[in-house]
Amino acid sequence: MKHLLFVSSLVSLALAIWPKPVEISVGQTVLWIAEDVTVNWAGANASDVRSTYLNPSRSQSYLSEIYNSFLTIFLQSYERKRGDDEESETPSGDDMVDYALKNTWNTIFKHNFVPWKFHPRGWEEPDAGDATYISNIDLTLLKDDPDDVAKPLAGEVDESYTLSLTEDGVVSISANSSVGLVRGLSSFTQLFFEHSQGGAYTTLAPVAIFDEPKFKHRGLNLDVSRNWFSVKDIKRTIDAAAYNKLNRFHLHITDSQSWPLEIPALPDLASKGAYRPDLTYSPAQFKEIQYHAAVQGVEMVTEIDMPGHTSSIWFAYPELIAAFNQQPDWDTWAAEPPSGTLKLNSSKVSDFLDTLFDDLLPRVYPYSAYFHTGGDEVNKNAYKLDDTVRSSDPAVLQPLMQKFIDRNHDQVRALGLTPIVWEEMLLDWNLTLGNDVIVQSWQSDQAVATIVEKGHKVLAGNYNYWYLDCGKGQWLNFDPSVAAQYWPFNDYCAPFHNWRLVYSYDPLTGVPKDKQHLVLGGEAHMWAEQTDPINVDRMVWPRAAAAAEVLWSGAKDENGKNRSQIDAAPRLSEMRERLVAKGIGAEPIQMSFCTMNGTQCALGIK
Numbered sequence: 072m073k074h075l076l077f078v079s080s081l082v083s084l085a086l087a088i089w090p091k092p093v094e095i096s097v098g099q100t101v102l103w104i105a106e107d108v109t110v111n112w113a114g115a116n117a118s119d120v121r122s123t124y125l126n127p128s129r130s131q132s133y134l135s136e137i138y139n140s141f142l143t144i145f146l147q148s149y150e151r152k153r154g155d156d157e158e159s160e161t162p163s164g165d166d167m168v169d170y171a172l173k174n175t176w177n178t179i180f181k182h183n184f185v186p187w188k189f190h191p192r193g194w195e196e197p198d199a200g201d202a203t204y205i206s207n208i209d210l211t212l213l214k215d216d217p218d219d220v221a222k223p224l225a226g227e228v229d230e231s232y233t234l235s236l237t238e239d240g241v242v243s244i245s246a247n248s249s250v251g252l253v254r255g256l257s258s259f260t261q262l263f264f265e266h267s268q269g270g271a272y273t274t275l276a277p278v279a280i281f282d283e284p285k286f287k288h289r290g291l292n293l294d295v296s297r298n299w300f301s302v303k304d305i306k307r308t309i310d311a312a313a314y315n316k317l318n319r320f321h322l323h324i325t326d327s328q329s330w331p332l333e334i335p336a337l338p339d340l341a342s343k344g345a346y347r348p349d350l351t352y353s354p355a356q357f358k359e360i361q362y363h364a365a366v367q368g369v370e371m372v373t374e375i376d377m378p379g380h381t382s383s384i385w386f387a388y389p390e391l392i393a394a395f396n397q398q399p400d401w402d403t404w405a406a407e408p409p410s411g412t413l414k415l416n417s418s419k420v421s422d423f424l425d426t427l428f429d430d431l432l433p434r435v436y437p438y439s440a441y442f443h444t445g446g447d448e449v450n451k452n453a454y455k456l457d458d459t460v461r462s463s464d465p466a467v468l469q470p471l472m473q474k475f476i477d478r479n480h481d482q483v484r485a486l487g488l489t490p491i492v493w494e495e496m497l498l499d500w501n502l503t504l505g506n507d508v509i510v511q512s513w514q515s516d517q518a519v520a521t522i523v524e525k526g527h528k529v530l531a532g533n534y535n536y537w538y539l540d541c542g543k544g545q546w547l548n549f550d551p552s553v554a555a556q557y558w559p560f561n562d563y564c565a566p567f568h569n570w571r572l573v574y575s576y577d578p579l580t581g582v583p584k585d586k587q588h589l590v591l592g593g594e595a596h597m598w599a600e601q602t603d604p605i606n607v608d609r610m611v612w613p614r615a616a617a618a619a620e621v622l623w624s625g626a627k628d629e630n631g632k633n634r635s636q637i638d639a640a641p642r643l644s645e646m647r648e649r650l651v652a653k654g655i656g657a658e659p660i661q662m663s664f665c666t667m668n669g670t671q672c673a674l675g676i677k
């Protein structure tokens with residue numbers, strides 16, 4: 072499809088949609104949208120058409136008018152859902168579309184922005200007189216949703232959509248799944264701007280989009296152990312991830328520093344292991360977070376990292392942990408203080424994990440196909456202090472680690488989930504992993520290539536590009552006697568990964584064509600040693616949005632070339648404004664002088 076955009080002083084400089092659609096054509100006709108625009112929503116069977124208003128408060132009264140005619144259909148589908156599983160609170164496809172419609176109304180009418188930053192000085196907003204309004208929004212679900220629409224394995228849900236907006240104001244979005252409709256509605260909101268005198272309009276009609284993601288697993292990982300985050304902070308982060316069409320939210324929910332996750336069968340874990348007994352996630356809150364993600368087409372992946380990164384278990388169960396908090400030479404025993412690792416040859420540890428998984432995994436199951444069992448940065452020295460092993464010899468440790476992983480993964484599978492592990496389990500410990508296991512890579516492009524060579528599915532996320540914590544400098548304090556040797560106190564993964572560096576990462580680097588299908592996608596990672604609720608928004612956004620475009624659109628453009636920052640920057644700046652309007656404290660990436668005329672802050676244009 073051709074790009075029909077003409078840059079003039081009237082139209083936006085940006086092509087509006089982030090991440091970039093596969094095919095998009097836009098015009099330059101101004102259309103307005105009213106809050107009570109009608110939505111017609113057709114299920115896979117044409118007889119299922121429902122009509123409502125975009126405005127949720129009007130749709131209530133509208134629905135009561137037509138209550139009787141739709142009551143029957145509603146009850147039938149309700150029965151169908153209830154019939155599957157009495158206890159399941161898994162959101163249905165209908166729940167997702169309902170939520171997305173409310174979100175669409177909110178985004179366009181309550182959390183929009185006046186786009187002066189994307190126009191030169193002297194820009195005039197479109198005139199509201201004589202306005203043509205969008206008449207209706209038609210949603211069409213082309214196929215029945217798969218059963219696991221809210222908790223699929225990678226690739227089980229087709230997220231593609233087509234969006235068309237005609238010059239006379241008819242909107243049609245169709246998709247092969249409810250998640251595709253959700254993605255289409257996200258793109259739809261990005262066509263509209265707030266008018267300073269009230270109302271919302273687009274300058275881009277007619278619009279035709281066909282879109283689908285390049286990668287199946289597009290994730291953001293948030294560490295909520297190193298620092299405490301409230302449910303509200305986590306939900307806000309999920310909202311921003313969803314708006315960038317990410318479809319996985321990896322919650323690194325425990326680590327050596329704190330254990331905030333309440334496990335009713337093991338109540339001391341959180342009451343003693345959290346930073347404070349009240350800084351925990353109750354089962355109700357844990358469910359709330361997972362539902363909040365799932366209803367937006369974002370599947371949560373919960374990680375309990377082990378056997379390393381578990382020292383916080385010591386506060387409740389000291390007998391399970393070896394090498395706890397060795398000081399001052401903690402770096403002999405662990406990557407970070409406090410040192411400590413689950414003992415590797417202890418039946419008490421097995422019993423503990425049995426109880427832990429039996430409690431937790433059934434609470435994950437309604438919302439996810441996956442459970443992450445960790446496995447990074449295991450320090451072999453620590454097992455010298457493990458009274459069940461007393462050795463750091465890999466030949467002694469390796470079979471014990473294999474047993475440990477086999478036990479864990481058997482139980483994960485028995486409870487209906489698919490395991491994910493960090494790359495070290497495969498690459499450093501040479502473990503035999505099931506074919507179902509996804510290996511999460513972080514150390515190098517070579518690691519990704521090696522994992523697929525071994526036939527495993529992989530998640531990319533090279534720390535040199537996609538670790539969002541990097542470049543803040545050290546968080547350790549150095550004694551004056553050694554300070555000089557650490558000056559200027561850079562961290563191990565400096566420099567700061569500016570969005571351009573994030574954007575330059577290709578998850579497929581070094582992976583041969585015939586193995587690329589094994590690269591399911593990747594994740595950007597927000598490790599929280601120096602991040603807490605105060606700065607999390609600006610640490611993550613809009614840099615994770617740069618990763619989101621790589622994962623949705625691919626690192627290469629339609630000609631197989633690296634994507635252009637000159638094309639991306641105005642769109643990313645616009646996404647940043649949209650995030651800010653939604654209450655997410657995303658950083659600016661350029662000064663307004665640059666965004667007001669996208670060509671003036673560039674180098675190397677020929």
Ligand SMILES: *[C@@H]1O[C@H](CO)[C@@H](O)[C@H](O)[C@H]1NC(C)=O
Pocket residue numbers: 114115116215
């Ligand atoms: C649509 O109709 C077909 C055939 O009558 C039926 O099998 C299917 O379950 C229906 N789908 C929905 C979503 O009602």
Ligand SMILES: *[C@@H]1O[C@H](CO)[C@@H](O)[C@H](O)[C@H]1NC(C)=O
Pocket residue numbers: 213229231232233245246247
């Ligand atoms: C839906 O599925 C069909 C066939 O499987 C495919 O051709 C199409 O691109 C998909 N997406 C949309 C939005 O129609």
Ligand SMILES: *[C@@H]1O[C@H](CO)[C@@H](O)[C@H](O)[C@H]1NC(C)=O
Pocket residue numbers: 416459460461467
């Ligand atoms: C593991 O524990 C068992 C039972 O206590 C013991 O017999 C065995 O020697 C231990 N293995 C290692 C490698 O220490």
Ligand SMILES: *[C@@H]1O[C@H](CO)[C@@H](O)[C@H](O)[C@H]1NC(C)=O
Pocket residue numbers: 465466468469498499500501
């Ligand atoms: C895994 O294999 C490598 C290469 O053969 C070896 O250096 C390493 O010690 C092995 N790791 C373990 C834990 O056995």
Ligand SMILES: *[C@@H]1O[C@H](CO)[C@@H](O)[C@H](O)[C@H]1NC(C)=O
Pocket residue numbers: 575576577633
């Ligand atoms: C494309 O990007 C990759 C990864 O950043 C880089 O190694 C390569 O040199 C770039 N290619 C060109 C032609 O600039």
Ligand SMILES: *[C@@H]1O[C@H](CO)[C@@H](O)[C@H](O)[C@H]1NC(C)=O
Pocket residue numbers: 080191668670671
């Ligand atoms: C944008 O900048 C370019 C290059 O400086 C200039 O030629 C053009 O007139 C500017 N456009 C506007 C609308 O100011």
